[in-house]
Amino acid sequence: MANQTIFDRLDKLDRRIYYWLIVIVIAWPLVSPIGLPITVKPSSRALYDGLTAVQEGDVVLIDIFMSVSTWPECMGGLVVETNTLIDRGARLVYLGNSVDVSRSWERLNELVPRLGTLEYGTDVVFLGYYTGADAAASQMAVDMSSIFPADHFGTPIDDLPLMSDANSASDYAMVLFTAEGEVKWIQQWGEPYGVPVAGMGIAMKGSALAPYLASGDIFGLAVGVRGAAELEKLAGMPAAATTTMDAISSTHLLFVILIVPANLPIIYNKIKGGS
Amino acid sequence: MSFVKSTAFKYIPILVFAVIIADYFFAIASLGSVAEVLRQFAVVISNIALGLGVISLLRIHGRNVQRRLEGRWQYSIVTIITFVTVFILGTINANGAQYTWAFNHVYTTLQQTMYASTGFFIVSSAYRAFRARNIDAALLLIAGCIVVFTNAPIGEVIWSGFPVIGDWLLGPGQLPGYRVLMLIAGFGTIVYAYRVITGNERGFFGGE
Amino acid sequence: MQKKKNNEMILKDGRIVAFVLLFGSFVLYYLFTRMMEQGKPFKIRTLAPLEALPEAVGRCAEMGKPIFYMPGIGSSLSLSSGAYILAGITILGRLAHFAAKAGVKLRLFTVTIDAMPLIQETIKTAYAVEGKVEEYSDDNIELIANQSSLVSRYLGAVQRESPAAACLIGYLAYESVVLAEAGNVVGAMQISGTVNLYQIPFLVASTDYTLIMEELFAAAAAVSGDAGAVGPIAAEDVIKFVSLGIMILGMVLAPLGITFLVDLLGL
Amino acid sequence: MAYPTELWGLLGLWVGAVLTVAIYSYMLYKENPLYRLAEHIYIGIAFAITAVVAVQNTNRIAVTPLLNGQIVFIIPIILGLGMYTVFVEDYRWISRYSIAVLVGCMLGVVTSGTLIPNIINQITSTIAAPSGATMMDWFNFLYVGIGTICALSYFLFTREHTGVLAPTARLGRLIVMVALGVMFGNTVLFRMSMLSGRIEYLLQVLRLVPM
Numbered sequence: 025m026a027n028q029t030i031f032d033r034l035d036k037l038d039r040r041i042y043y044w045l046i047v048i049v050i051a052w053p054l055v056s057p058i059g060l061p062i063t064v065k066p067s068s069r070a071l072y073d074g075l076t077a078v079q080e081g082d083v084v085l086i087d088i089f090m091s092v093s094t095w096p097e098c099m100g101g102l103v104v105e106t107n108t109l110i111d112r113g114a115r116l117v118y119l120g121n122s123v124d125v126s127r128s129w130e131r132l133n134e135l136v137p138r139l140g141t142l143e144y145g146t147d148v149v150f151l152g153y154y155t156g157a158d159a160a161a162s163q164m165a166v167d168m169s170s171i172f173p174a175d176h177f178g179t180p181i182d183d184l185p186l187m188s189d190a191n192s193a194s195d196y197a198m199v200l201f202t203a204e205g206e207v208k209w210i211q212q213w214g215e216p217y218g219v220p221v222a223g224m225g226i227a228m229k230g231s232a233l234a235p236y237l238a239s240g241d242i243f244g245l246a247v248g249v250r251g252a253a254e255l256e257k258l259a260g261m262p263a264a265a266t267t268t269m270d271a272i273s274s275t276h277l278l279f280v281i282l283i284v285p286a287n288l289p290i291i292y293n294k295i296k297g298g299s
Numbered sequence: 300m301s302f303v304k305s306t307a308f309k310y311i312p313i314l315v316f317a318v319i320i321a322d323y324f325f326a327i328a329s330l331g332s333v334a335e336v337l338r339q340f341a342v343v344i345s346n347i348a349l350g351l352g353v354i355s356l357l358r359i360h361g362r363n364v365q366r367r368l369e370g371r372w373q374y375s376i377v378t379i380i381t382f383v384t385v386f387i388l389g390t391i392n393a394n395g396a397q398y399t400w401a402f403n404h405v406y407t408t409l410q411q412t413m414y415a416s417t418g419f420f421i422v423s424s425a426y427r428a429f430r431a432r433n434i435d436a437a438l439l440l441i442a443g444c445i446v447v448f449t450n451a452p453i454g455e456v457i458w459s460g461f462p463v464i465g466d467w468l469l470g471p472g473q474l475p476g477y478r479v480l481m482l483i484a485g486f487g488t489i490v491y492a493y494r495v496i497t498g499n500e501r502g503f504f505g506g507e
Numbered sequence: 508m509q510k511k512k513n514n515e516m517i518l519k520d521g522r523i524v525a526f527v528l529l530f531g532s533f534v535l536y537y538l539f540t541r542m543m544e545q546g547k548p549f550k551i552r553t554l555a556p557l558e559a560l561p562e563a564v565g566r567c568a569e570m571g572k573p574i575f576y577m578p579g580i581g582s583s584l585s586l587s588s589g590a591y592i593l594a595g596i597t598i599l600g601r602l603a604h605f606a607a608k609a610g611v612k613l614r615l616f617t618v619t620i621d622a623m624p625l626i627q628e629t630i631k632t633a634y635a636v637e638g639k640v641e642e643y644s645d646d647n648i649e650l651i652a653n654q655s656s657l658v659s660r661y662l663g664a665v666q667r668e669s670p671a672a673a674c675l676i677g678y679l680a681y682e683s684v685v686l687a688e689a690g691n692v693v694g695a696m697q698i699s700g701t702v703n704l705y706q707i708p709f710l711v712a713s714t715d716y717t718l719i720m721e722e723l724f725a726a727a728a729a730v731s732g733d734a735g736a737v738g739p740i741a742a743e744d745v746i747k748f749v750s751l752g753i754m755i756l757g758m759v760l761a762p763l764g765i766t767f768l769v770d771l772l773g774l
Numbered sequence: 775m776a777y778p779t780e781l782w783g784l785l786g787l788w789v790g791a792v793l794t795v796a797i798y799s800y801m802l803y804k805e806n807p808l809y810r811l812a813e814h815i816y817i818g819i820a821f822a823i824t825a826v827v828a829v830q831n832t833n834r835i836a837v838t839p840l841l842n843g844q845i846v847f848i849i850p851i852i853l854g855l856g857m858y859t860v861f862v863e864d865y866r867w868i869s870r871y872s873i874a875v876l877v878g879c880m881l882g883v884v885t886s887g888t889l890i891p892n893i894i895n896q897i898t899s900t901i902a903a904p905s906g907a908t909m910m911d912w913f914n915f916l917y918v919g920i921g922t923i924c925a926l927s928y929f930l931f932t933r934e935h936t937g938v939l940a941p942t943a944r945l946g947r948l949i950v951m952v953a954l955g956v957m958f959g960n961t962v963l964f965r966m967s968m969l970s971g972r973i974e975y976l977l978q979v980l981r982l983v984p985m
Contacts, residue, residue, distance in 0.1 A: 042419075042423040043419045044802060060455075065469075094414070097964065097968070127407060158887055159342055159880065159883045172834075173838060173839055211887030215891055230956070231960060232704070235477055239891075239895045239899035248960070249963070250451075268974070270452075272452070276454070280444050283429055285426075311875060312874050312881065315878025315879050319882025324518055324522055341875065341879035342835065343847070343853075344853050344876050346828055346831050347836075356817065378818040381814070382821055386825050389826030393826060400786055405793065406819045406823055409797070409812065416800075417684075418966055420681070420688070427691055428688040435947060446955065446960060447959045447962050475919075475949050476953025480953065484704075484721070485888045489528075489889075492884075494735070494736075495877060496881070500590065522890075525889035529889055653817075705961065708958035711954055721931075722929075744932045754900055756901075761901055762912075769898055
C-alpha cells in the first residue's frame, strides 16, 4: 500500500519535471562523451556494400526528401553516401521533395567540400525541389526534363551534359531515398524499371521499410541516427551521428526507467488479483 | 450550366483514373502520352495549389487583427508581417543574403525546434500514460523496450541479449504484423479509389 | 485500326495478377454493394472499441462528468486526411445518441473549420432523435485555430472539467499522445482510433481501446449501415479469404520445393 | 564548420538560440508571450517559404514552357488558378474541376503503385521458400507465414471471431502488437535524436561543445 501512494504521487508530478530531466540527460553526454561501441546491422552493411559496388560513371539519383527538421537523423548518412559515391567515381543527381531542399543541399556542400570541386553539370547536378509525389516520380521515370526543364539554378536541363545521359529511369544505376518518400521510388522506379532502390529512413520509418527490405524491393537500409552512425563507422569517418549516440543511450535508458516502475503496480495487482 | 456547376465534374476523376490505370497495364503509345500529360498537369496544379494555405492563413489572421481579438491580434500582426517580409525578400531574390539569412537562422531553427518538441511529450507519457493494461499492451511495451535497448548502444552494455532479440524483432519479428498492416492498407486504397470514382466518398468537393 | 491483332495491346509484363486483382476487386465491390441494396444483410463484426462507447458514456453518467471527443486535425476536404475525419464524425454520431440518452455533456474540440457544420448537424440530429434537442448547445463544441492551441485548450479543459471518458477518433497526429496522457492523469476511460500508423502504438499503450487502421472505416461503416460503405468491406473480405487461401497453400508447397504459386503470382 | 565571427553569422546563431529557447519555454516553464511570438513568427515564415518555392516552381515547370510556345500548359495553369475559387461562394464550382483532375490522377498513380509492392509482393515473399536452409531460416519462414495468416484473419470484418477464427484472430492481434511495439521503439529513437539535435545546437552556441 505504501508503494502505491508513492506511485500515485509520481503520477501527479508536474510534467515539467520530466521535461527538465530529459534536457539534463541529453546535455550531459554531449558535453562529456562516453563513447559506447556501435555494432553494425546487416541492412546498413548491405547499403554500404551497394554504394561501394557502384561503377565509375554510373548515375545515381539521390532524393533528399528530408526537410531541415530531420537533419539530426539523416544528414550524417547522406554525407557518408555522398563521400562514398564520389570515391567510386559515380555521377550524382540530387533532387528533393521538401520545400527547403536547397538549404539541405547547401548544408551537404558545407559538410562535403569535395562536392564543390566536382564538375557541375557533368559529374553532379542539383535539380532542386519537385512536388506531385508519386505522379512526379512516375513521370520522371519516363522523362526527367518534363518535371525539371531547368535545374535549381535555372540552367536549362539541355545545357547539362549529365542530364542528357540520364533522362529516364533506365539510365540510372541506383536510387537513394533520404528520410521518407521511399514508396514512390519503389513503386514507380524499382518495380516497373528494375532500378535498385535503397537509402536512409528516419527511425520512425524503420518498421515501414522492413517488409520492403524482406521482399527485396530495397537492397539496403540505414535507419535513423543509429543507422547513420553505423554508416559513419563502416566508412571510417565518425562525425555528428556518432556523437549523438551517447545521448541516445542516456535518453533511452531514462525512458525505460520511467516505464518500468509505472507498470509495476499494475502487474503486481494482476498477479495478486488475477490468479 | 447547372450541369456544369453541379454534375459534370463528378465524371472527371473516373476518366483521369481510367487513363492512368490503363497506361499502367497496357503498352499503348498514344495512351502513354495522354497519361504523361495528365501526370504533368497534376504536378503543375498541385504546385499552384500550394498557395491555398497562404490565403487561408492571411484570412484567419487578418480577421483576428480586424476584430482586435483579445490577446491574439498582436500576434496575428507578427505572423502577417513575417509572412509579407520574407515573401517579398524571396520573390525579389531567392538567393539574396537577407532571404538566405532568414531561411537559415529563423526558419531552419524553428522548423527543427517545433519538430523536436514531441521528444518531451514522449518522456512524460513514458511514466504517466504507457500502461500494460492488458496482454496486448504489455506485449507492445515489452517489444518496444527491447527495441529501445537495441537502438541505443547502452542496451548491449546492460545485457548482450538485447540486440540479439532486438535484431530479430526489427527483422522477422515485426514482419508478419507489419506486412498485414501494409496489405490491409493496400486493400483499403483500392476500396477508397472505388468509392471516390463511383461518387460514394463525400467530403472532397466541399458542401456535398 | 486492327486493335486486336496489334502486339502493343497486350498487358505489360508481370502485371496480369495486378490487373486481375484490381478489376476483380472493383467487380466484387459492385456486386456486393448491389446485393446489399437488394436486401442481403452483411454485418460488420463486433469491434471492441465501438462496443465500449456505451460503457464510456455510462461511466460519465455515473460520475456526473462530461465526455470529450476529438476528431483529429487536418482538413475534411483533403485527400490525405478527409476520409479519416469523416469516419471520426460518423462514429461521433453514435456516441452523441448515447450521450443524449444518458444526459451526459458531450464536449468536442476541433481545428477542422470545414467540418464544423457537419459536426454540429451530426450532434444536433442525435439529440433531436433522442427528443432532447433543448439540451444541445453549440457552446460545447470548440473550434480552435491550430494544432498547438488545440493542445493547450484541451489540456486546460481536462484539468478543469476532469472528464470521465474521452474519445480521440479520426486523423490524429503527434498531439494525440499528449492528449491521451492528460486523460490518463485524470483517470478518464479513453477510446482512440486512427489510420495514421505512426500514432497507433502510442494510442494502444495509452488508451483503453483502439481502432487500428482499417478498423476505423469498418467501424464507421457499421455505424452508418450504408450499403455503399458496408458492401465494399464485405467484398474486401472475399479478397482477404482468397489471399489467405493462397498463403496457406503456398506455405505447404514451399517446403516441397514447388514454386508454381510464386511463379503464378509473378505473372 | 567553425564558430562564426562576422556580425550576421553571430546574430543568426543567437537569434536561432533565442527562438529555440522561446519554443521550449512552453514545455519547460509555461505558455508565455515569448513562446507565442516565436510560434507566430514560425507560422509566418513557414508559409512565406512555401509560397516563394511555389512561385519559383510554377515559373519553372509551367510558365516558362508556356512562354516558350508549349501552349498546352495553359490548361494546368488555369486549373491551378481555378483552385482559388474555393474561397468565392458563387464560383466555387470551378475549383471542383481542378480538384477532380488532381484526385483522379493521384488515385490512379497511387492505386496502380500499390498493387504489386503492397499486396502481391507481400504475399509472394510470405510463401517463397527461405534462401538459406538453416533451422533459423525455416523457423522464421514458419513464424512469418503463420503470423501473416493469423494477423490477416484478425482484419476480416464481416466474420465474428468465433470458431476457427477465435484462436487465429487472437494470435493475429498479438502479432500485430509485436509490430506496433517495434514501431514504438523506433519512434522513441526518432524523437530523441531530433531533440538531442536541438540541445546540441544550444550547447554549440554557448560554446560548451565544439561546432
